[in-house]
Amino acid sequence: MPGTNWRSEEAYSHLKKAEAADVAWEWLRRDPDYQEDYRRLSRRQRSSATTDHLRRKWGLSFSS
Secondary structure: OOOOOOOOOHHHHHHHHOOHHHHHHHHHHOOHHHHHHHHHHHHOOOOHHHHHHHHHHHOOOOOO
């Protein structure tokens, strides 16, 4: 969304249909601490233990 006018109501019209989980995800993915944790996880070989740690720390749940 770079370059989006954050004051424009039209730029965020999709949020009128968003559920709480959608808004929470948008907030979380912009958090610098979360971004760093995710980068750290991405650099390592992913295991269920490291993924579980990230999930618990940030309160994530994934649907299949």
